[in-house]
Amino acid sequence: EAGVTQFPSHSVIEKGQTVTLRCDPISGHDNLYWYRRVMGKEIKFLLHFVKESKQDESGMPNNRFLAERTGGTYSTLKVQPAELEDSGVYFCASSQGRLRANGYTFGSGTRLTVV
Amino acid sequence: GQQLNQSPQSMFIQEGEDVSMNCTSSSIFNTWLWYKQDPGEGPVLLIALYKAGELTSNGRLTAQFGITRKDSFLNISASIPSDVGIYFCAGRGSQGNLIFGKGTKLSVKP
Numbered sequence: 001e002a003g004v005t006q007f008p009s010h011s012v013i014e015k016g017q018t019v020t021l022r023c024d025p026i027s028g029h030d031n032l033y034w035y036r037r038v039m040g041k042e043i044k045f046l047l048h049f050v051k052e053s054k055q056d057e058s059g060m061p062n063n064r065f066l067a068e069r070t071g072g073t074y075s076t077l078k079v080q081p082a083e084l085e086d087s088g089v090y091f092c093a094s095s096q097g098r099l100r101a102n103g104y105t106f107g108s109g110t111r112l113t114v115v
Numbered sequence: 116g117q118q119l120n121q122s123p124q125s126m127f128i129q130e131g132e133d134v135s136m137n138c139t140s141s142s143i144f145n146t147w148l149w150y151k152q153d154p155g156e157g158p159v160l161l162i163a164l165y166k167a168g169e170l171t172s173n174g175r176l177t178a179q180f181g182i183t184r185k186d187s188f189l190n191i192s193a194s195i196p197s198d199v200g201i202y203f204c205a206g207r208g209s210q211g212n213l214i215f216g217k218g219t220k221l222s223v224k225p
Contacts, residue, residue, distance in 0.1 A: 004157070033212060042119070043158070043203065043215040056210045091157050095211075104213070106157030 002026065004094050004107035012113045018080040021110045025074070025094030031055075032075050033095075033104075034067060038088040046090075049075060061086075082114045117142045121204050121216025128194055129224050136202060136219040137188040144206030147180045147187045148213070152201045161202075162189070194223050 005024040013019050025032045034046040046065070047057040051072035060067070064083070069075040079086050089109040121138045128134060138147075146165055150158035162173050164180035164187060171178055177190045191198055204216040 009155075031211065035213075035215075040217070042121075042217045043205075043213075045208075045212040045214065048210060048212055056212060059212070093157075104160065106159070108155060108157050 004092055004105050006090075006092050006107035006110050008110060009108065010111045010113075012115060013082055015084055015114055016081045018078065019082055019112060021077045021079075021090050021112070023075045023077070023092030023094075023107060025092070026105055029094035029096050029105075030072070031095045031097070032069060033093045034075070034077055035091040035093065035106075036088050037091065037109075038085075043091065046077075079112075082112075084114050087112055087114045117144075117206065117208065117214050119204055119206060119214060119216040121219060123219055124217065125220040125222070127222045127224065130194060130196060132194055134191040134194055134198070134221060135188060136204075137186065138204035138216045139186040140206060141185070142206075143184045144214075145184065146207035147178075147184075148205045148207065149176075149178050149187070149189045150203045150205060150215075152203065152218075154200070158203055191221075194221075196223050196225055199223050 007022045032049040035043050037043040045059040048055045049069045052069050066078045089111050091109045093106045095104045119138050119140050148163050149161045152158045162178040167184045168182050169180045175192045201218045201220050203218045205213040
């Protein structure tokens with residue numbers, strides 16, 4: 001089975017620009033999570049979708065970040081306008097259920113650099 | 116919020132040596148996980164722990180879930196060059212999201 005796919009793998013943008021990250025979860029996985037790792041720090045939870053609904057968005061840093069999952073399939077995370085502190089690696093993960101963490105599969109991440 | 120303190124931050128060891136890293140938390144977790152991240156890849160699950168006191172092995176890896184449910188350690192025996200990477204501990208929050216430590220960067224010298 002195909003894993004979690006993220007696009008692009010790398011993105012370099014200027015401060016003030018807009019970037020959209022995409023995540024394709026494993027087919028049939030209702031749960032989709034976004035995480036972010038800023039250099040040298042822990043991987044931090046951003047938000048959780050169950051199908052197309054936002055279950056928990058308590059980790060979203062501010063209103064410059066907008067996540068969507070139309071139709072409950074792939075998800076996008078838009079940063080607008082990007083700031084320097086948004087640089088980091090953005091990971092997406094999906095799981096069929098949320099109760100067993102060993103069902104979590106991460107994508108390879110999108111490395112975002114804001115200059 | 117809940118935080119995990121992971122140590123050491125980095126390790127430089129000789130091939131064949133054993134490695135130990137640990138995580139502590141001020142909060143109780145019901146599930147404790149250890150992940151490994153290779154360069155350019157996402158975290159991959161190594162071991163999942165579900166019961167306080169549980170000791171679980173996966174090949175050369177051994178992890179234990181502390182009795183108080185506030186700590187865990189991961190041991191790697193007889194390290195090899197492909198063990199290089201960043202190891203993360205994680206606790207599972209009540210909504211299913213994961214709370215990660217800052218990671219331990221492991222370097223293995225052949």
